[in-house]
Amino acid sequence: MLNTFNTPKGLRIHIGLFGRRNAGKSSLANALTNQHISIVSNVPGTTTDPVEKACELAPIGPVVFIDTAGVDDVGELGAARVERSKTVLEWTDIALIVGSAAGLEPDDRELIADAKRLGTPSILVLNKAGIKAPTDQVLADARQYGLPVVITDAVEGLGIDALRQTIIRIVQEDTEPDRPLCGDLAHAGDTVLLVTPIDSGAPKGRLILPQVQAIRELLDAHAKAYVIQQDRVAEAIADLKNPPAFIMTDSQAIDDVARQAPDSIPLTTFSLQMAYAKSDLIELARGTAALSKLKDGDRVLICETCSHHPQKDDIGRLKIPRWLKEKTGLDLKIEVAVGKDFPDDLTPYAVLIQCGGCVVTRRHMLMRLRRAMSQKVPMTNYGLAICYLRGHLERVLSCHPEALEAFRKGLKS
Numbered sequence: 001m002l003n004t005f006n007t008p009k010g011l012r013i014h015i016g017l018f019g020r021r022n023a024g025k026s027s028l029a030n031a032l033t034n035q036h037i038s039i040v041s042n043v044p045g046t047t048t049d050p051v052e053k054a055c056e057l058a059p060i061g062p063v064v065f066i067d068t069a070g071v072d073d074v075g076e077l078g079a080a081r082v083e084r085s086k087t088v089l090e091w092t093d094i095a096l097i098v099g100s101a102a103g104l105e106p107d108d109r110e111l112i113a114d115a116k117r118l119g120t121p122s123i124l125v126l127n128k129a130g131i132k133a134p135t136d137q138v139l140a141d142a143r144q145y146g147l148p149v150v151i152t153d154a155v156e157g158l159g160i161d162a163l164r165q166t167i168i169r170i171v172q173e174d175t176e177p178d179r180p181l182c183g184d185l186a187h188a189g190d191t192v193l194l195v196t197p198i199d200s201g202a203p204k205g206r207l208i209l210p211q212v213q214a215i216r217e218l219l220d221a222h223a224k225a226y227v228i229q230q231d232r233v234a235e236a237i238a239d240l241k242n243p244p245a246f247i248m249t250d251s252q253a254i255d256d257v258a259r260q261a262p263d264s265i266p267l268t269t270f271s272l273q274m275a276y277a278k279s280d281l282i283e284l285a286r287g288t289a290a291l292s293k294l295k296d297g298d299r300v301l302i303c304e305t306c307s308h309h310p311q312k313d314d315i316g317r318l319k320i321p322r323w324l325k326e327k328t329g330l331d332l333k334i335e336v337a338v339g340k341d342f343p344d345d346l347t348p349y350a351v352l353i354q355c356g357g358c359v360v361t362r363r364h365m366l367m368r369l370r371r372a373m374s375q376k377v378p379m380t381n382y383g384l385a386i387c388y389l390r391g392h393l394e395r396v397l398s399c400h401p402e403a404l405e406a407f408r409k410g411l412k413s
């Protein structure tokens with residue numbers, strides 16, 4: 001569960017370090033964070049899985065450095081590690097491509113090309129400059145790629161501050177920030193009803209991040225946030241002189257809320273707004289139509305981006321599969337993929353149902369969607385799927401007309 005006081009990982013800027021074994025990635029990660037968590041060793045291939053370390057990088061705030069395995073790793077296990085490093089390159093906000101001050105290698109050039117193809121903002125680091133400073137020729141070669149080039153020596157501490165400053169500049173110029181969850185749907189003076197059930201799944205003594213974020217955005221918009229549980233919807237509406245501008249509810253309470261609130265009041269859910277903030281709502285709405293075309297024996301993949309402890313009536317593992325069976329009456333094969341690893345081959349699945357992804361970045365969520373789209377496998381998300389399965393999708397999408405249109409087109413295609 002999320003802690004509302006520490007910045008959750010999904011809101012931190014993710015900075016990946018990539019390069020050959022022994023380039024000095026772990027040493028640089030240590031120097032940048034002043035922590036000594038990564039194992040630094042002159043035995044090539046010491047960092048096997050991506051290692052994450054969080055720190056504050058003033059003035060941009062909380063960041064996570066991801067120290068990856070060398071891209072020149074060998075053997076069967078090595079190849080798997082290279083694959084994992086390359087996956088990180090797909091979703092990280094910034095890539096530090098760590099080469100040698102003695103000159104770039106073909107692996108470095110391949111990484112630069114990959115990062116460009118993926119649109120990952122990158123910095124080219126020429127490390128170990130204390131051993132041999134880069135020649136003019138090496139520098140000119142490095143600069144031809146048009147990326148910022150920083151010369152460092154992780155052991156001597158040379159260029160570390162310049163690297164930090166370059167990271168800060170790139171973050172400020174280049175990364176893809178999350179969009180608002182709901183703040184842009186409200187105007188100054190509006191009243192917005194937020195429905196947040198406090199059930200056994202709710203964390204003790206606090207609210208979860210999307211709820212806190214929604215309240216904060218509504219305050220920023222000078223709107224009035226009226227926060228209630230689902231048993232008070234009708235009563236809350238009756239309290240108000242003017243109807244609320246919209247109601248945003250936890251998906252799990254959608255049936256209760258839809259029953260109590262007149263159709264004239266726009267209705268949306270936290271997980272649907274999460275798709276709006278962190279992914280591409282229109283594409284996911286189009287993908288939701290695939291739920292109406294499922295056939296006996298189809299495989300459905302539920303994608304949970306973190307390995308949170310499954311709850312008693314877990315939404316991904318129990319409720320969505322149950323509602324899918326109820327709605328379709330089909331014999332479906334429902335599988336769950338947990339964590340940041342996302343299958344390369346999605347083609348065995350008729351549809352993917354993605355969680356809100358509150359612990360990962362928008363870039364990560366878009367990477368998943370892009371991969372699904374490139375393999376022509378429809379993707380929806382928890383919020384949209386739940387609304388569809390409970391019969392409320394058209395109503396909740398009325399807040400997002402283009403997404404509604406995409407869903408309707410999807411039904412016909």
Ligand SMILES: Nc1nc2c(ncn2[C@@H]2O[C@H](COP(=O)(O)OP(=O)(O)O)[C@@H](O)[C@H]2O)c(=O)[nH]1
Pocket residue numbers: 019020021022023024025026027028039040041042044045046047070127128129130131152153154155156
């Ligand atoms: N002289 C010097 N040695 C370095 C530098 N960076 C890393 N090393 C050494 O190179 C070896 C590999 O470093 P490591 O950080 O584990 O590389 P990684 O495999 O890319 O993570 C270690 O012995 C480090 O001490 C540097 O900038 N200068």
Ligand code: SF4
Pocket residue numbers: 304305306307308355356357358359360
């Ligand atoms: S499974 Fe997805 S939505 Fe649920 S807590 Fe993890 S990242 Fe957030």
Ligand SMILES: [Mg+2]
Pocket residue numbers: 025026027038039040046047067068
């Ligand atoms: Mg390492």
